[in-house]
Amino acid sequence: MADPAEQHSTAAQPNSLRHGPDERGHFGGRYGGRFVAETLMPLLLELNAAYDAAKADPAFQKELDFYLRDYVGRPSPLWFARRMTEELGGAKIYMKREELNHTGSHKLNNVMGQILLARRMGRTRIVAETGAGQHGVATATVCALFGMQCVIYMGATDVERQKPNVFRMRLLGAEVVPVTAGAGTLKDAMNEAMRDWVANIADTYFLVGTVAGPHPYPAMVRDFQSVIGEETKEQMQAQEGRLPDVIVAAIGGGSNAMGIFHPFLDDASVRLIGVEAAGHGLDSGKTAASIERGRPGVLHGNRTYLLQNADGQIDEAHSISAGLDYPGVGPEHSWLSDIGRAEYVGATDDEALKAFQLCTRTEGIIPALESAHAIAYAAKIAPTLPKETLLVVNISGRGDKDIFTVAEHLGVKL
Amino acid sequence: MSRIAARFKTLATQGRGALIPYLEAFDPDLETSLALLKAMPAAGADLIEVGMPFSDPSADGPVIQLAARRGLKAGATVAGVLKMIAAFREQDQETPIILMGYLNPVEAYGHARFCTDAAKAGVDGLILVDLPPEEADILEQPAQDAGLDIIRLVAPTTSDERLRYVLSHASGFVYYVSITGITGTRTASAEALQEALPRLRAATDLPVAIGFGIRTPEQAATAAGIADGAVVASALLSTLADTLDADGKATDQTLPRVLNQIKDLATAVRAGEKKAG
Numbered sequence: 001m002a003d004p005a006e007q008h009s010t011a012a013q014p015n016s017l018r019h020g021p022d023e024r025g026h027f028g029g030r031y032g033g034r035f036v037a038e039t040l041m042p043l044l045l046e047l048n049a050a051y052d053a054a055k056a057d058p059a060f061q062k063e064l065d066f067y068l069r070d071y072v073g074r075p076s077p078l079w080f081a082r083r084m085t086e087e088l089g090g091a092k093i094y095m096k097r098e099e100l101n102h103t104g105s106h107k108l109n110n111v112m113g114q115i116l117l118a119r120r121m122g123r124t125r126i127v128a129e130t131g132a133g134q135h136g137v138a139t140a141t142v143c144a145l146f147g148m149q150c151v152i153y154m155g156a157t158d159v160e161r162q163k164p165n166v167f168r169m170r171l172l173g174a175e176v177v178p179v180t181a182g183a184g185t186l187k188d189a190m191n192e193a194m195r196d197w198v199a200n201i202a203d204t205y206f207l208v209g210t211v212a213g214p215h216p217y218p219a220m221v222r223d224f225q226s227v228i229g230e231e232t233k234e235q236m237q238a239q240e241g242r243l244p245d246v247i248v249a250a251i252g253g254g255s256n257a258m259g260i261f262h263p264f265l266d267d268a269s270v271r272l273i274g275v276e277a278a279g280h281g282l283d284s285g286k287t288a289a290s291i292e293r294g295r296p297g298v299l300h301g302n303r304t305y306l307l308q309n310a311d312g313q314i315d316e317a318h319s320i321s322a323g324l325d326y327p328g329v330g331p332e333h334s335w336l337s338d339i340g341r342a343e344y345v346g347a348t349d350d351e352a353l354k355a356f357q358l359c360t361r362t363e364g365i366i367p368a369l370e371s372a373h374a375i376a377y378a379a380k381i382a383p384t385l386p387k388e389t390l391l392v393v394n395i396s397g398r399g400d401k402d403i404f405t406v407a408e409h410l411g412v413k414l
Numbered sequence: 415m416s417r418i419a420a421r422f423k424t425l426a427t428q429g430r431g432a433l434i435p436y437l438e439a440f441d442p443d444l445e446t447s448l449a450l451l452k453a454m455p456a457a458g459a460d461l462i463e464v465g466m467p468f469s470d471p472s473a474d475g476p477v478i479q480l481a482a483r484r485g486l487k488a489g490a491t492v493a494g495v496l497k498m499i500a501a502f503r504e505q506d507q508e509t510p511i512i513l514m515g516y517l518n519p520v521e522a523y524g525h526a527r528f529c530t531d532a533a534k535a536g537v538d539g540l541i542l543v544d545l546p547p548e549e550a551d552i553l554e555q556p557a558q559d560a561g562l563d564i565i566r567l568v569a570p571t572t573s574d575e576r577l578r579y580v581l582s583h584a585s586g587f588v589y590y591v592s593i594t595g596i597t598g599t600r601t602a603s604a605e606a607l608q609e610a611l612p613r614l615r616a617a618t619d620l621p622v623a624i625g626f627g628i629r630t631p632e633q634a635a636t637a638a639g640i641a642d643g644a645v646v647a648s649a650l651l652s653t654l655a656d657t658l659d660a661d662g663k664a665t666d667q668t669l670p671r672v673l674n675q676i677k678d679l680a681t682a683v684r685a686g687e688k689k690a691g
Contacts, residue, residue, distance in 0.1 A: 024548060035517060035544045037473040039569040039594050042576060181479060182469070191472040198473065199595035201571060297518045298544065299470060311491045312522025313469040 017265040017341060020332065025215020025302075028338065031331035034214040036301045039198050048216045050121050055223070060120070064113055071145070072108050074227065076100050078235035078392070083362040084379075091246065091385035093378060094239075094392045095365070096232050096260060105368065105397030106228060106256045107138035107209060113224035115142040118205035125149040125200065128207040129193040131158055131186035131252065132323030132370065133165025134397055135209030140174035150174040153192040156184035158322045164401050183316040186252075186326045190300050210253025211330030214301030218330050225259025232392060233263055240390055246271045246381070249394040250374040251344070252288070252324035254333045256396035261342060271343065274333060275377040277319035278346030288317035290329040291337050291344040304331040320349035320405065321369035323397075347376035353409055355379055356399060368397030369405065417510040417538045418563055418586045421461060422621040422642060431638030432460035433683045434623055435676050436514070436647035438481035439464050439498055440490035441654065446664040447485075450654075450672060451502050455509045457673045458680020461623075463541070463645060466495050466515030473543045475596040477648040480655060484662060492523045496535040503536030512539040512565060512586075526556040533560035539586040541565045547583035554583070567591050570610065577617045587621040590614060590641065592628075597648055601627035604636045611640055631682030639686040646679055 020027045025034055034044055054060040068074040077100065081093040098106035118126060126143050128150075130136030136152040143150035152169055156178040159166050169176050182188040190213075197206040208217040211225070229247075236244050247264060249257035251274040264270045276289035287293055287307075294305040299314055307315040307327035317327040336342040347355070352369055355376035359367045367375060371394065378393045385391065399406070407414050415423070425432050435454060441447050454462050467485035471478060499511055513532060520528045520542065532540070540562055545553065550564065557564050563586025568577060571594055581588065590610065592602035602610075607624060614622050624637040625645030637644035653675050657667040 033549050034546060035549055036546065037543050037569075037591075038546060038567040038580065039473075039571055039591055041546050041548075042569075042571045042573060045576075187470065191470055194472045195475070195596045199599065201594050297521055298516075299518060300472065301544070306518075308518065308522065310522065312519035313486060314518070 018262060020335070021215060021219055025219070027332045027335035031296070031304050031334040032215055032218055032302050034301060035298045035303065036214050037198065039201070043201055044214055044216070051117060051216050051220050054117050054120060060116065064116055067112050067116070068109070068227065072102050072112060073100065075231045078232060078239065080239070081363050084359065087362055088379055088382040090383040090387065091389035091391040092387065093382060094236070094244070094390065095363070096228060096392055096394045098228060098256060099365070099367065099371070099395045099398035103134070103138045103141050104400065105134040105138065106225060106259060107135045108141070109227055109259065110209065110221045110224040110255060111135070111138040111142050111207060114207050114220070115146060118207065119146065121205065123203060123205035125151070125204045126207050127151045127153065127193050127196045127204055128209060129186065129189040130154050130209065131189070131325055132321065132368070133158065133162040133169065133401065134323060134368070136174070136176070137165050137168050137172070139207050139209070140169040140172035143174060144172045151196065152176045153179050153189040153196065155186060155189045156180045158185055158189070161405060162322055162401060163404070185317065185322070187314065187317070194300070210255040211258045211332060212253045212300060212302055212304065212328055218302065218332055221255050222258045222262055222332065225255050226262045228256065228259035228394065229261060229263035232260055236390065236392070243267055243270055244390040244392045245269070246273065246385070246389060246391040247394070248273045248275060248374045248378045248391065250324065250370045250396060251276050251329060251333065252326050252370060253328070254330035256394050258330055258332060260392070260394045261336070265341060272341065273377065274342055274344045275373045276344060276346050277321055277324035277373055278348045279318040281348055282346045286318035287346070288319040288324050288326060289346045290327060291333065292346055294327070296334065299328050302331045304328050304334045305337070320352060320409070321373065323368070323370040324373065345377055347373040351376040353406065356406060365395065366399040367395050368399045369402045371396045372399070416561065416563060416586070417508060418461065421508070421510050422587065425460060425642070430684055430686065431641060432623065432643035433458055433634060433638065433680050434461045434463055434643050434645040435459045435650055435679070436463040436465060436645060438478065438485050438651060439466060439495040440485035440488040441481045441651070442484045442658055442662055442664050443488045444494065444498065446668055448498050448501055449669055451498070452505060453669065453673055454676060455506055457676040458684070459509065459676060461510040461512060461643065463512045463514050463647070464495065464499065466492065466513055466519060468516040468519055471516060473596060475599050475648060477651050477655070478597050481651045492519050492528065496531050496537070499537055500535040510538040511536060512541060513537050514541040514543070517542050517545045525553050529553070529556040529560040529562055533562050537562060539563035539565045541567065541589060543567070547580050550583055565589050568614065570594055574613065574617070577613065581618045581620070584618065584620060587623055587643065588614060588618055589645070590622055590624045591626045592624050593626050595626070597626055599627065601629065601633060604640070607637060607640045631678050634679045635682040635686035638683045644683065650675060
């Protein structure tokens with residue numbers, strides 16, 4: 001439990017950047033919103049009301065805290081990465097160990113919040129989209145925990161490259177539906193999950209895994225993930241007696257990044273850096289860097305930066321990491337980029353592979369390929385920063401699921 | 415009076431509802447879809463919905479998804495779709511054309527520019543599936559300035575209170591999505607439609623068309639009889655897809671089979687009596 005002074009320091013101030021979105025779900029008056037078919041609008045309004053009521057109910061927070069502590073395993077440690085710091089010879093690198101959560105990633109923070117909400121709303125069937133399978137595994141896990149029916153939509157390409165997670169989901173009792181439309185990745189899985197929801201509104205809850213989609217999902221998922229940043233703030237205070245200087249997190253849809261950024265938005269001294277998947281390179285045409293190479297448009301219920309052609313057709317994203325392989329990004333990130341509060345950069349497939357090995361070799365932590373993008377950029381800037389700089393990398397997930405992909409790229413046959 | 419209002423008025427005096435067939439622009443190529451569009455009024459189309467292909471049609475079922483993909487593969491763009499409508503208008507000044515699609519291609523084209531150019535091409539109304547009234551301020555003024563109707567979708571899930579709100583943003587006609595689901599999957603029963611209509615009538619004076627899940631001439635006649643029009647989309651696109659060759663190209667069966675289906679639908683709709691609803 002934080003002391004009152006600390007709690008005050010993380011609460012939103014007047015003129016705060018933490019007040020968004022507005023009633024319509026818009027960030028900065030431009031991004032976000034609710035761009036869905038009329039059939040879904042009443043459901044979103046119902047969800048909004050149910051979430052507002054839950055947020056205001058201390059019993060809900062108490063229940064969530066219980067599950068976060070005893071089931072998810074929070075708080076996650078803030079680890080000083082001594083050997084990596086020494087090897088890079090610059091900023092002091094800390095790792096927020098979200099990979100230690102149950103199911104191996106930050107995804108469970110959000111899923112736990114939403115499953116409790118779905119139960120409050122009386123829903124019995126859960127649908128979700130997944131890319132790398134981390135969100136799918138987290139969702140299947142809580143469905144097993146609470147005895148709910150679970151249907152996971154996953155692009156057929158991702159089903160192929162994330163076999164261990166597919167098997168995990170099936171063991172947990174979920175039905176995994178491969179989606180063959182488009183390139184068979186996260187965007188197509190999202191389309192299919194929305195179609196399922198609209199066809200099964202009476203009993204079904206759509207459990208979105210990232211800070212994107214129609215309002216209230218971006219704000220709600222952010223709120224559930226903000227525990228990452230709240231803890232980081234307290235832990236850094238305890239270990240170093242001050243705020244961190246730089247926070248680096250990987251961005252696909254952007255939920256782990258938003259979770260660690262949001263509690264620091266009003267702390268102007270803290271540099272926030274989101275690392276998008278540059279794929280083969282930002283200008284290669286094979287990238288997932290929506291903010292750096294996209295422009296604003298509307299997809300999956302929100303206005304945000306999108307990879308799209310001149311005619312407004314959505315491009316296929318590319319990344320070695322299935323979890324970052326998405327042509328959009330959460331709308332709040334789009335806004336933070338426009339106002340310059342957070343910086344958005346890219347790390348390529350190759351850089352992520354190198355960082356994956358660096359982290360494994362120096363810290364004994366096998367990171368998810370998603371998180372390896374953040375490590376790659378941290379490793380790039382750390383040597384250029386003074387030794388007293390406190391740099392936090394969010395290790396959003398563990399990399400066991402990725403060893404086959406990495407082996408293949410390293411030319412190793414398993 | 416707009417073409418849409420004029421057409422519904424004429425049909426009302428004839429005591430029947432409208433048949434509103436759908437085609438996806440550029441499916442499977444520009445020439446075929448333009449030829450189909452041009453032949454639709456003579457086959458019995460009272461109004462026509464033209465789909466603008468989008469890469470991620472998240473409210474549509476597999477049939478329209480595939481049609482959109484074929485259209486995009488054939489080079490469909492917003493400008494290309496508008497040109498196609500303009501070509502249709504050279505020969506037909508009366509049949510209302512409603513463009514149906516998703517917001518992003520319109521946004522990429524530019525909201526105001528799109529409305530101006532669509533009206534110039536001879537478009538009468540717009541249905542943008544993912545643009546609810548809450549977000550529609552970006553398009554309402556330019557559409558009104560250009561004389562385009564914004565046709566609103568309402569669904570069985572739309573509450574009475576929300577119905578009033580949604581319909582305060584509607585013009586042209588109201589599109590009743592008769593099922594909760596994606597296009598071309600389920601079909602609402604005649605009883606469910608009978609029950610739904612009084613609720614809509616109480617909330618609007620606009621004509622009401624029913625869509626989603628209408629496949630057969632009997633279903634079309636029922637819907638057009640209970641409401642003021644029936645939209646048939648997936649059933650026609652399925653027929654079109656069945657006539658394509660192994661490379662997805664049109665064959666000599668493509669136009670005749672789709673047009674014959676429209677004729678059968680039109681015959682049933684015209685024979686059906688208008689019920690009070």
